[in-house]
Amino acid sequence: MGAAMTEAGLFLLDLLLVLTLLCLAWWSLAATDLFKGIVLFIAFGLVLALAWVRLDAPDVALAEAAIGAGLTGALLLTTLSKLASSIDNPPAKRSSPVLLWVLLVMLAAVLGYAIMSLPQQAQGLADTVASQMGNSGVEHPVTAVLLNFRGYDTLLEMAVLLLALIAAWSLAPRAATSCEMDEALTVSPIVLALFRMLIPLMILVAAYLLWVGAHAPGGAFQAGSVLAAAGVLALLCGKRLEGRLAGWPLRLGLVLGTAMFVAVAAAVMVGGAHLLQYPLASAGKLILLIEAAATFSIGLTLAMLFSGQRPSRGPAS
Amino acid sequence: MWNSLSIVLIMIGMVFFIAGTLGLLRFPDVYTRLHALTKADNVGLGFLVAGLMLQADSLTTALLLLLIWVLVMLAGAGAGQLVAQAALQRQHPVAKSQDDGRGHD
Numbered sequence: 008m009g010a011a012m013t014e015a016g017l018f019l020l021d022l023l024l025v026l027t028l029l030c031l032a033w034w035s036l037a038a039t040d041l042f043k044g045i046v047l048f049i050a051f052g053l054v055l056a057l058a059w060v061r062l063d064a065p066d067v068a069l070a071e072a073a074i075g076a077g078l079t080g081a082l083l084l085t086t087l088s089k090l091a092s093s094i095d096n097p098p099a100k101r102s103s104p105v106l107l108w109v110l111l112v113m114l115a116a117v118l119g120y121a122i123m124s125l126p127q128q129a130q131g132l133a134d135t136v137a138s139q140m141g142n143s144g145v146e147h148p149v150t151a152v153l154l155n156f157r158g159y160d161t162l163l164e165m166a167v168l169l170l171a172l173i174a175a176w177s178l179a180p181r182a183a184t185s186c187e188m189d190e191a192l193t194v195s196p197i198v199l200a201l202f203r204m205l206i207p208l209m210i211l212v213a214a215y216l217l218w219v220g221a222h223a224p225g226g227a228f229q230a231g232s233v234l235a236a237a238g239v240l241a242l243l244c245g246k247r248l249e250g251r252l253a254g255w256p257l258r259l260g261l262v263l264g265t266a267m268f269v270a271v272a273a274a275v276m277v278g279g280a281h282l283l284q285y286p287l288a289s290a291g292k293l294i295l296l297i298e299a300a301a302t303f304s305i306g307l308t309l310a311m312l313f314s315g316q317r318p319s320r321g322p323a324s
Numbered sequence: 325m326w327n328s329l330s331i332v333l334i335m336i337g338m339v340f341f342i343a344g345t346l347g348l349l350r351f352p353d354v355y356t357r358l359h360a361l362t363k364a365d366n367v368g369l370g371f372l373v374a375g376l377m378l379q380a381d382s383l384t385t386a387l388l389l390l391l392i393w394v395l396v397m398l399a400g401a402g403a404g405q406l407v408a409q410a411a412l413q414r415q416h417p418v419a420k421s422q423d424d425g426r427g428h429d
Contacts, residue, residue: 195409201402208395 017061024058041090045083052076065224066149069216073232078309081239085313144290146222153226154294158283162272165265165301172261172308176317194245202244209237217302221291227264227298231305238310253318261311264304268297326378333375340368352419354411358404365400369393 031051038044052075059068136148136156143151153161213233220226248257271293272283280286285293311318344364351357373393380386 195406197402197405201398204398 021061024054024061027054028058041087042084045080045087048083049076049080052080066226066229069224069229070232073229073236074309078232078235078239078313081236081313085315089315142287142290144285144287144292144294145220147220147224149224150220150226150294154297155283155285155290158268158272161301162265162268162283165268165304168305168308169262169265172311175312175315179316194243198244202240205240206237209233209240213237213302213306217295217298220298221295227301228305230298230302232309234302234306235309235313238306239313242310242314248318257307257311257318260307261304264297264301267300271297330375330378333371333378337368337371337373337375340364340371344368354416355408355418358408362400362404366397369396 028051031047031054035044035047035051038047052071056068056072056076059065059071133148136152139156140146140148140151143155145151145154213230216225216230216233217227218225220230271285275285275293276282278286341364344360347360347363348357351360370393373389377386377389380389
């Protein structure tokens, strides 16, 4: 009786999650007001994180909530605030509804076929991963896959993040000098109080997520995005990098993660191993080293993406 | 005994959330809606967390739940003030009380 009721309750919860996701996605896309669209997108990300929890994927849920909803939302909002003056939303030109429907049906057919052709009971790679866990140097299968078995993918992801920042910097104008900025910015004392209380906690949480990644959900990307959130909060409080840190120390921090990854990946080859094939005895330490550097760089890169401007090297305020 | 207390606490929490949602949908202006929303967040979540703490396996879990409540209150209080400030700056109208509204509009 009790088990059946729990089952039914969970089914209802899942149904509610799916319906909410579909509605939020539709409203977010259909919103003519960009601000409303972004807020709905953030809500969509948070509900999606819940859906990942229901799918027993807490790692993905953490990443979705922190990066998908949180930081992407912040990036979209800051972009919108920069767009506001230059664009006044011309009404979208509607293409023929017949064409639209044909495309929609085709897309649905392809996706439906893809889902239907999946095997009912997939073996997946879970058993393979489980049997190799002893060789990974960590105890959490997701971290083992991301940093060891498929380390190459994560290495390239780090490089992509760096490329994104380089692209953003090459498009954006240099930051205004610090004097101009101070005039434009009046920070509420409430935000400053929040800043003082939350920053130490956020740094602590980032360190915890990094450390716990070895044996439980967590890791560099989640930790890095918490660090980036601290950076975003600092930027919102009007804190800027000092001029003497905005030059090569900043650039060093940005490439540290990728550089460390490449260095470790290449260094193990000296001992005759393949690229990224960590020696078993030190695998855990090497992974922690890479993840610590990656966390720092991810946090810095995402915060810099939020500010959207190359910090000026002028005298500090 | 603990179970029933936990259920009662969670139910009270849910009442606050439902009232908060109703207020968010039905109240006339930004400021009163904020009031409804933050009330649900602070008090409703407080009852929920208290109910869940009774169900926690370990003291750590219970304390973590408590920490979540404190953090949500911090964030809620901060965000509530910010939204109200932004609304004031943009001169969002304050809804008049109903008698007033009938008299003048």
